Structures are given as C-alpha cells and as structure tokens.
Amino acid sequence: MSEYQYFFKNKTKSNFDKATHYVEGLALSDLKNIERISETLNAEYHQMQHFITESNWDARAVIDQIAKQVDQSLPKQKLKGLLIDESGWVKKGDKSVGVGHQYCGNVGKTANSQVAVFGCLCSDKYAALVDTRLYLPKSWCDSPARCETAGVPEQDRAFKTKPELATDIVKHQLEMGIEFDYVGGDGLYGNDLAFTRSIEDMGLVYMLDIHSDQKIHIEKPELYIPERKSNRGPAPKKAKASTPSINANEYIKTLTNKDWKKLDIRDSAKGKLKGLFHFKTVYIWDKTSDAVEKRLLVISKRKTKQGEEIKYSFTNAELAQYTHQALAYMQAQRFFIEHNFKEQKQIVGMDQFQTRKWLSWYHQVALNMLVGSFMLKEKLLNQDEVPLLSARDIMDFMVYKFYREMTDELMLEKLQQRHKKRQRDIDYCYSRQ
Numbered sequence: 001m002s003e004y005q006y007f008f009k010n011k012t013k014s015n016f017d018k019a020t021h022y023v024e025g026l027a028l029s030d031l032k033n034i035e036r037i038s039e040t041l042n043a044e045y046h047q048m049q050h051f052i053t054e055s056n057w058d059a060r061a062v063i064d065q066i067a068k069q070v071d072q073s074l075p076k077q078k079l080k081g082l083l084i085d086e087s088g089w090v091k092k093g094d095k096s097v098g099v100g101h102q103y104c105g106n107v108g109k110t111a112n113s114q115v116a117v118f119g120c121l122c123s124d125k126y127a128a129l130v131d132t133r134l135y136l137p138k139s140w141c142d143s144p145a146r147c148e149t150a151g152v153p154e155q156d157r158a159f160k161t162k163p164e165l166a167t168d169i170v171k172h173q174l175e176m177g178i179e180f181d182y183v184g185g186d187g188l189y190g191n192d193l194a195f196t197r198s199i200e201d202m203g204l205v206y207m208l209d210i211h212s213d214q215k216i217h218i219e220k221p222e223l224y225i226p227e228r229k230s231n232r233g234p235a236p237k238k239a240k241a242s243t244p245s246i247n248a249n250e251y252i253k254t255l256t257n258k259d260w261k262k263l264d265i266r267d268s269a270k271g272k273l274k275g276l277f278h279f280k281t282v283y284i285w286d287k288t289s290d291a292v293e294k295r296l297l298v299i300s301k302r303k304t305k306q307g308e309e310i311k312y313s314f315t316n317a318e319l320a321q322y323t324h325q326a327l328a329y330m331q332a333q334r335f336f337i338e339h340n341f342k343e344q345k346q347i348v349g350m351d352q353f354q355t356r357k358w359l360s361w362y363h364q365v366a367l368n369m370l371v372g373s374f375m376l377k378e379k380l381l382n383q384d385e386v387p388l389l390s391a392r393d394i395m396d397f398m399v400y401k402f403y404r405e406m407t408d409e410l411m412l413e414k415l416q417q418r419h420k421k422r423q424r425d426i427d428y429c430y431s432r433q
Contacts, residue, residue: 001019034052055363067178071121079326085334085337088106091113097140098116115134127337144157191211209334217241217245239287259278275300277299279297280297299311311331313331315327348391
C-alpha cells in the first residue's frame with residue numbers, strides 16, 4: 001500500500017489510513033462489503049462509508065498506476081496479451097448504477113445485474129486486471145435523472161456498447177505506454193467488425209474468438225451487382241459474392257486428419273496443455289459496408305472431461321509472422337482473465353459490493369484490483385521457491401500475519417501440505433500423458 005500512498009492524499013487531508021483498513025478488510029473479513037469490513041476491523045463505519053462513496057481520491061489514477069506496475073512486473077520471455085472480457089454481478093432492485101435485466105456471465109443467463117468490461121495483462125501463467133469500464137445499459141443513458149442520482153459523470157452518460165468500451169480500454173493502455181503483443185477476447189469482440197477494425201487501425205495484432213456459425217469464404221469473393229433479367233420490377237441493387245460462403249462449424253466437417261497439427265501449448269496444473277490445430281486464410285464479407293476482409297482462421301480441438309472442446313478464432317496475424325505454436329498459445333491465453341475473475345470474486349470479494357453510486361463502484365473495484373496486482377507480484381517474487389503459490393495461499397498468509405493464530409512452523413506446514421497435494425495431482429496428470 002505504501003507505493004500508492006500519494007493517491008489517497010489531497011491538500012488538506014490523507015485517506016491513506018482508510019485505504020489501508022479497507023484493503024486489510026478484504027483479507028480478513030468473511031464478506032467483503034463496507035459494513036462487514038468495518039465490523040471485522042472495529043473501524044468507524046461512517047468514515048469507511050464516506051471514504052468509499054464520497055471521498056475525492058482518484059480511482060482512475062490508482063487503476064492506471066496498477067497497470068504500469070503490472071506491465072513492469074510481468075516476465076518478458078513470452079508474448080504479452082491484453083485480454084478483454086466482461087464480468088457481471090447479480091443485484092436486487094434498480095438503484096445500483098448500471099443495473100438492468102441483461103446477460104450476466106457470472107450466472108450464465110439473463111439476470112438483474114451490473115456488468116463491466118475489463119482489461120487484463122497476461123504473460124505465460126501470470127496475469128492481473130489492469131483496467132475496467134462499467135457498462136451503462138441504454139435505459140440508463142436515456143434517463144438523465146437516474147444518472148444524476150447515481151453520480152454518473154456527464155462525459156460517461158453516452159451509450160457505448162461493450163466492444164466500444166473495450167476499444168476505449170485498448171486505446172487508453174496504448175496512450176499510457178503499456179506494452180503488449182496482441183489483444184485477446186471472446187466471441188462478443190471477435191464477431192464485432194467495428195472492434196476488429198479499430199484494433200487493426202491501432203496497428204495491433206488480435207486473437208479473438210468467434211461464434212461457430214460465423215460465415216467465411218474459403219476463396220476471396222468478388223462483389224458484383226447482378227444483371228437485370230427483365231424489364232419487370234426494380235433493377236437489382238444488392239451485391240452478391242462470386243464465391244459461396246460456409247459456416248465455420250460446417251467447414252470443420254470438410255477437414256481430414258492431415259489438415260490438423262498437434263501442438264503442445266503450455267504447461268498447466270492438469271498436465272501439458274495439448275490440442276489439434278488448423279490454420280486457414282479465409283475471407284469475410286461485411287454486408288453493411290460491402291467490404292471483403294481477410295482473416296486467419298484458427299480452429300482448435302482439445303479433449304476435456306466433458307468430451308471435446310472446439311474453439312474458433314480470427315486473427316489478423318500472418319503465418320509468415322508468427323509460428324503455429326505462438327498462434328496456439330495466444331488463442332489459449334484467454335483462460336487467464338477468466339481465472340482472474342474467479343480469484344477476484346471468490347477470494348477478494350469483487351462481487352460483494354453493496355454501494356449504489358458510480359464513484360463508489362470505481363473506488364471499490366480499484367482497491368480490489370490493487371490487491372490483485374499485489375498477489376501477482378507475490379507469485380512472481382516467489383516463483384522459484386514456491387512455484388505453486390496461489391491467491392488463496394497469499395490471502396491465508398496475510399490473515400496469519402495480521403492475527404498470528406498459529407506458529408510460523410504450523411503456517412508453513414499448512415502451505416507445504418497444500419502444495420504437496422497440488423504437486424501430486426500435477427504429477428499424476430503428466431504421468432498419464
């Protein structure tokens with residue numbers, strides 16, 4: 001926390017003590033909301049409430065500093081990705097800023113919820129959240145009174161889609177000088193042509209998942225207006241393609257065994273992550289602008305406990321520029337932003353906010369991300385001696401350091417037993433391959 005002390009000061013006072021208390025409470029409290037944190041630390045509730053909901057410390061400045069520190073901390077040996085994804089929180093009522101009946105990934109269905117778009121820097125197995133934008137449904141943007149009550153700044157009241165918020169995240173990271181080799185994301189972003197064009201216009205490489213029914217052209221089509229066949233009716237105006245299209249999930253059925261390449265992607269807790277990969281230059285037709293654009297289609301097949309997972313992705317990378325191994329690695333890395341969401345929610349309580357306003361949402365998420373960046377640093381600092389160190393281990397150790405409810409020997413023994421079990425599971429998975 002001492003590295004962030006400056007961000008909690010203004011000309012007349014410092015809120016650093018409350019920031020420290022709040023972060024301490026994220027480790028010690030069973031529920032990670034202001035009321036329970038105040039109870040756990042025996043802190044003044046109203047002071048903590050004011051610190052989160054009204055205090056004028058700059059959450060964006062804190063988040064930007066997190067991004068810079070994560071960028072400096074991540075190892076350089078592997079390709080570094082800026083991964084984009086959204087996450088949601090189920091909410092009751094209609095007062096929490098941005099709440100609405102919308103798809104919530106946390107429960108896998110439409111629900112009354114808040115949703116935000118996040119950016120995550122990732123290299124190899126190390127990752128941390130570095131940026132976020134709260135999504136405001138159109139119903140909120142069309143209600144100035146509702147936005148005013150929730151404290152939404154004027155400049156943030158214009159409706160933006162999630163891909164547009166993702167574009168803002170990528171642009172902002174570039175403007176800060178954050179370094180990354182590619183942008184990753186799921187089908188919401190891969191199927192949005194405006195988003196892919198914006199990434200390409202920034203001079204960046206992307207590896208974005210697409211929906212299985214995405215239409216592709218195996219050969220580059222020429223667009224033409226059909227000739228008029230008779231004098232009856234209006235002349236044709238809609239363009240047609242000179243080559244047929246096919247859905248990606250239909251194209252895969254045309255492939256034979258020799259069309260697939262077996263690749264080792266990376267090490268994982270379940271053994272070596274392997275897969276069959278197919279790479280094919282294809283073309284898509286954007287009918288809104290009558291433009292034909294080239295893509296490299298990346299298809300992977302991996303065995304899972306449930307059967308077989310098939311993933312389809314588009315990239316603007318050239319095969320002459322990247323190896324098959326590198327492309328397979330980029331496609332598989334999206335796992336780590338999902339893993340970060342899991343850590344943030346299950347261990348740091350990112351889904352337990354109970355405040356309603358814009359400023360308090362950003363204050364709380366900034367402090368959660370700060371804890372996430374701390375956990376990343378601890379994993380990196382201890383990677384040689386404690387390679388299996390997890391966010392749960394770190395949080396347990398913090399509780400131990402604050403309360404010392406056991407001896408050093410018992411605490412270390414507890415961690416060692418947990419790591420031995422993890423290592424046995426890993427060894428077992430590798431022995432079966």
